Amino acid sequence: MNEDLLLATLDEDQRRAVTHGEGPLLVLAGAGSGKTRVLTTRIAWLLATGRARSHEILAVTFTNKAAREMAERVEALLGNALRGGFVGTFHRFALQLLRRHPHEAGLPERFAVYDADDQKGLLQQVLKSLGVAEPELPLKVVRARVSAAKNALLSPEKLASAARNSRDERIAHIYKAYQQRLAAAGAVDFDDMLYLAVALLEQQDALRRGLAERFRWLLVDEYQDTNLAQARLVRLLGGPHPNLTVVGDEDQSIYRWRGAEVENILRFEEAYPRATVVTLGRNYRSAEPILRAAAALIAHNSRRRPKQLSSQAGAGVPVAVFQAADENDEARFVVDELAGVFPGTVAVLYRTNAQSRPFEAELVRRSVPYVVVGGTRFWERAEVKDALAYLRLVVAPDDELAFRRAIRVPARGVGEVAMDHLSRAAAQWGVSLPQAARRCPPALAPRARIALSEFFALIDGVAAETTAAAAVRRLLDGSGLLDQYSVDDEEDRARRANLDQLLAAAAEAGERGLDLAGFLDEVALLSDADTSAAGATVVLSTLHAAKGLEFDTVFLVGLEEGLLPLTRSGDEADAEEERRLAYVGMTRARRRLYLTWASLRRLYGQQAETRPSRFLHELPPHLLDDRSPLQGRDSFRTHLHRPTSDAARPAAAQAAERWHRPAAATPSQTVAHPPGGAGPRRSDPNGWRPGMKVRHPTFGHGVVLQVQGTAAQVRLVVFFDRAGRKVLIPSLAKLERV
């Protein structure tokens, strides 16, 4: 595509960002301002104008989904794929780097990757072996602290020297022991990937320079969510004056609790003094009242750059506010309203997962199909993880955790006693636990010895297979993993089906040229990135999971003090993050936005009276349409607003609080539909279309919600009456049309 054509449909700000030349560039991209468009067009523009060659492009995102979308859109613009460049997540980049240079990074050739569960499991063992009694140092706290340390690039030693009290010292001590255990198992956890990649580049200057010369153009998406390690990685790759484009919006930073540093984007110009800054000021998503209300809300935050977004999406209707009696009443109202709003995409967004229940109950009662985003993910299901443990042991022969898990299921008579023998033997011989098990120490009971030799015969058999799919099939046939589950029980059938899905996924990975090790790496990094069902039907989602999505109609529910904003001990920074969360929720809406709260809410079994969220009070009333039945008497405006600390709040916020009552009567409630139907309703050359009814041998009857990918790689998101949402590959799953 030529240059003019590329730029033709961009607005002025977008064009400035896209056509920036060399040197650092910060693109402040407000909600709905065409962020991804700018990023992808910029890559295409750099290539089309000959400024960059494709192998010089390094584009990083946070999710696989975002990476895939970026790659696809660049490909669409260019007419061919980006060859030799890198488009992927931070973690994928880091892992790739470590895989290419394991020894320089101090890792064994075939190191394993531990996910969050493994990390917890190993830490648990460390706590036990150090004799740490739970109450003072619960696993969760330790895990969070260790993770935070790595994200902040602190080694165990550095953490120890920064310790302020004995508790900190003990955490540093546990951290150190944990790292030793990881090393012994030949494994890295998620946080290590970034940490070790940074360490690698800091120590190997020749390698760093080589990468810097190769990847001359760096682009980073969602920069507001980067942590210290990620920012450092970017810095190492680019140096002080890089051709670096970062795109982000501090108002949408919602991962502080995971180490994200808003300061990275707020102080970008300090880190890169000659940076150019472009602000994308036009919002193409939300109708005017929605955008104005959201802007008024976020103006109450102080740690941000003041900005103005103008709506390009039309006038629309006011934001509806509804006070429900309790959470069931809230659900009833929402489902009533959304029934009248079809067609068009609808989302119900809430702060905590627990809030989905009443909505699910009501949707089921009224037979409205819906999808819950999140829930137990495919790759986190016990049966899938059991099978993966075997496969991991095939690829990484020292992986202790994988061995412990695999040997346990199905039960084969190797229990606690045998494991104690094995641990001792491993220590004595100076080998890993699985290696010790392979040698079958003579102290073991005969039953355990037989079990172990059969177990390793299976592992070796699986290892001898040449493709990932063959390996998985061999495993399923030889391990008895399938036989644990009955054919009558509904749950068990779902488990069997999930193992079939694993086989399908391995086959599909094989088609893309991945071997077993490659498949496992992908799985480790993937964790369900494919299954967002945006654009399908009614979506129930947490605010976090809704980021980056958009819907014609959004119900933001549970706007109560303590719930949104959610408070625990809550410092001011937390309060600002809660406000950003509400902001993200509101700006997901295209045409209609509803804000609801319940004056009584059952929480932890106790029904308690609530107060409306301060966020409701922060919205200009003339943009709102109060639909509450008790209007005027008990509506949120009559509730005494008790601001936490007015003096500490920015002037803009206080100004915005001086609201005046709306003069006009309530506008009519006509619902606007986007022209030509809504959403990414893709069909597929093989004839799969959303809405199609299908039957699956295990899951029964269902409806196709979404068609992803094309031709041979089609995946269908199907909602089954009994089994809920599943992602299937139709060429492998035995799907029938009905």
Add this chain to the structure above:
DNA sequence: GCTTGCGGTATTTTT
């Protein structure tokens, strides 16, 4: 090694 019952706990979770 598997089941049962008790008590403690209760966000958000891109990889």
Add this chain to the structure above:
DNA sequence: TACCGCAAGC
């Protein structure tokens, strides 16, 4: 209220 993790008992 509901679930999870753990310990005791089969």
